[in-house]
Amino acid sequence: MSQVQKTTLKRRLSELQEQRSHEHESPEKVVVKSQPGQSKCEAFPATNTCTRPQAEKNIQPQNVNTGNEETQQNKVATPENDIKQRRIIRACRASESRKRMFFRRFSQEDIIGEGAFGKVYAGIRKKDGLPVAIKYIPLKKAKLIQDGPIRRVPAEVYFQRQVNHPNTIKFLEHHYFDHHFVVITERPNKCVDLFDFLNAFGEVLSEDEARPIFREVLEAVMHLDERGILHNDIKSENILMDITDGGRVKLIDFGLATHVSEEPIKSFSGTPHFCPPEFHTDGQYDGRKATIWSLGCFLYDLLMGATPFNNAEQAATKSARLSQHFSEDLFEFIGMMLRRDPADRVSLQQLMQHQWLQPAYEPQQSTLRTYRLLEGC
Numbered sequence: 001m002s003q004v005q006k007t008t009l010k011r012r013l014s015e016l017q018e019q020r021s022h023e024h025e026s027p028e029k030v031v032v033k034s035q036p037g038q039s040k041c042e043a044f045p046a047t048n049t050c051t052r053p054q055a056e057k058n059i060q061p062q063n064v065n066t067g068n069e070e071t072q073q074n075k076v077a078t079p080e081n082d083i084k085q086r087r088i089i090r091a092c093r094a095s096e097s098r099k100r101m102f103f104r105r106f107s108q109e110d111i112i113g114e115g116a117f118g119k120v121y122a123g124i125r126k127k128d129g130l131p132v133a134i135k136y137i138p139l140k141k142a143k144l145i146q147d148g149p150i151r152r153v154p155a156e157v158y159f160q161r162q163v164n165h166p167n168t169i170k171f172l173e174h175h176y177f178d179h180h181f182v183v184i185t186e187r188p189n190k191c192v193d194l195f196d197f198l199n200a201f202g203e204v205l206s207e208d209e210a211r212p213i214f215r216e217v218l219e220a221v222m223h224l225d226e227r228g229i230l231h232n233d234i235k236s237e238n239i240l241m242d243i244t245d246g247g248r249v250k251l252i253d254f255g256l257a258t259h260v261s262e263e264p265i266k267s268f269s270g271t272p273h274f275c276p277p278e279f280h281t282d283g284q285y286d287g288r289k290a291t292i293w294s295l296g297c298f299l300y301d302l303l304m305g306a307t308p309f310n311n312a313e314q315a316a317t318k319s320a321r322l323s324q325h326f327s328e329d330l331f332e333f334i335g336m337m338l339r340r341d342p343a344d345r346v347s348l349q350q351l352m353q354h355q356w357l358q359p360a361y362e363p364q365q366s367t368l369r370t371y372r373l374l375e376g377c
Helices: 003-021 069-077 079-105 155-160 194-200 207-226 277-282 287-304 312-317 328-337 348-353
Strands: 106-115 118-125 130-138 144-146 152-154 171-177 180-186 191-193 239-242 248-251 321-323 371-373
Touching (some): 079 106, 106 130, 152 180, 155 180, 191 194, 207 248, 207 287, 287 328
Antiparallel strands (some): 106 118, 130 180, 144 152, 171 180
16 A cells, blocks of 8 residues: 555544544434545555454444434443453454565565465565465465364365475475465476467377376375375466576466375366266265266367367267377377276276386377277276
């Protein structure tokens, strides 16, 4: 907020207080209009002012004519109401203090991403100039997980703290203020998500281009599996390419992550294009088998420029096709992941050992017709 805006706001607040002091003489309502460019709480300005939600602004008793002044005064005067107000004041002051401390340590720059669970900004850690990503997750949208006897944290924080792999984004720390969880992760100097990369450079990849990318994503997924974690949203938008590190890819966005469970999962929270067919036919699915299916859809998308299906119903009733110029080994490799019967799908370890994924692989080109149905799909 500029100095001019601050001065204008201060003046209008003074006018409002003066008008409220004469409310018993005038029945007219007071309307405060925001100035152009005035910041809102959801904009996360890098300032030291407390951007409180509207519901918590009026924390002091006001002589407002509600049509039932006696009831209003009695309500304000109760000990319970007084305790509640004091708690709100303490919470707002604590939030303001945490926010000031945060912006002493980090500077916030332009927005670099936005999704269903929040906004992501580029940032800098001031003490050493480290580029970071700052993700704001609204409390009301956060999927919270018990972390200790009394504390709960977002899934994004809970699971990212448990992983440490070259192909997963590195978690640094998290904060809470203005009714938002603030998650700090590394941000490579020159990076782009795989979705934008594909759109900028031709939309599809060759087998040789897709192989190292898929292998690194598979290594990240195997690392999660060893720790009993399912990512649940593997897609090109959640794969970051680090241009400064030879194009190394990093799996990001753990907002939908869950624990691996032996019990079937009866709800789907990921992207519909990657939903396995058994969710349509049976209303439930195995988390590990669904991960194999999503990996098959992801690789298909890299090579064909689109996912094989739009939803679980299509996956259960239609067949996927690949262009004829791909190798026989690739047909086999993708077909192993996109088996309609989950019991027929391979494991992560079997995928890693397949000959198509080996660095020294030399593909044998197929001579079949223009498109070929994937067997078992």
